[in-house]
Structure formats: C-alpha cells, structure tokens
Amino acid sequence: MANVRWELVPNPEWVRMYRRGLSRGQISARTGAPISTVGYHLAAARAADPALREEHFAAANGDPARATRRSVERMNELVGMVRQTGRYPANNSSEAAERNLAAWLRRRRRDAEAGSLTRILDDGLSVLPDWKTPRGRRSA
Secondary structure: OOOOOOOOOOOHHHHHHHHOOOOHHHHHHHHOOOHHHHHHHHHHHHHHOOOHHHHHHHHOOOOOOOOOHHHHHHHHHHHHHHHHHOOOOOOOOOOHHHHHHHHHHHHHHHHHHHOOOOHHHHHHHOOOOOOOOOHHHOOO
16 A cells, blocks of 8 residues: 555634744643644644744734743753753663653754744753753854
C-alpha cells in the first residue's frame, strides 16, 4: 500500500483567532480541540502565509508570546539546575528530565533570537550567564 500524504487545510476559525493574537493554548481552551491539533493547523497556516506570525504578534499587543505557568516553572527548574550544578542541561544526558529541559532551553534560545521570547522569561533567564549562547558558540 502506497503512503498517502494528506494535505492539511488549516481550520479557518483557528487561523482567524490566531491572527487576532490568541495563543494556541487559548484557542484550544475556547474550542475544546487538543492543543497539539491546534498547533498543527497553525503551523500549516504559517507555512502557507509567512506574514501570519507577524500579524499574530502585532495583535498580541507587542508581546509576541505570553508566558504560561508551565513555562515559568520550566524557567525556574532551569535556573535552579544551573545554580546547583554550575552547568546547563545536556542533550545527551542519561536523565530524560534533563534532556527535556535542554530541549526547552534550545526553544527559548530560538525564541530570543527571533525576538519572540516573553519579557518574563527573558528577565528570569537573564540571571544566568550566557544563557542565550549555545555551548559550542560560547567564548572560553
């Protein structure tokens, strides 16, 4: 049996909500759809319309992303780990929790580089030295 690739047509209602500044979590809460499904539809919509992300950020009153409770918890976990161990989480750690934290940090670095990191996360992470610089690019 051949692999069939289904082309996704993003849910137009969700795209309108996103364009008005709502996050995928807010859209999920309002519609009852799983957040992963909303995210999948919005990713397809952003791929089809690269200006969509900028419209979303502008509609979100200049705050490109809102910090969730879980994001703040993850930030605090990261700060605590770095202060306790003196190092950043490793992608190749034997501990799944550390690998997950490393992936979270990688995404926040990308957000910061793109200018879409929330102020609260940027301020919170700023207590860590060189947090925005991946390990391989840090100066000695």
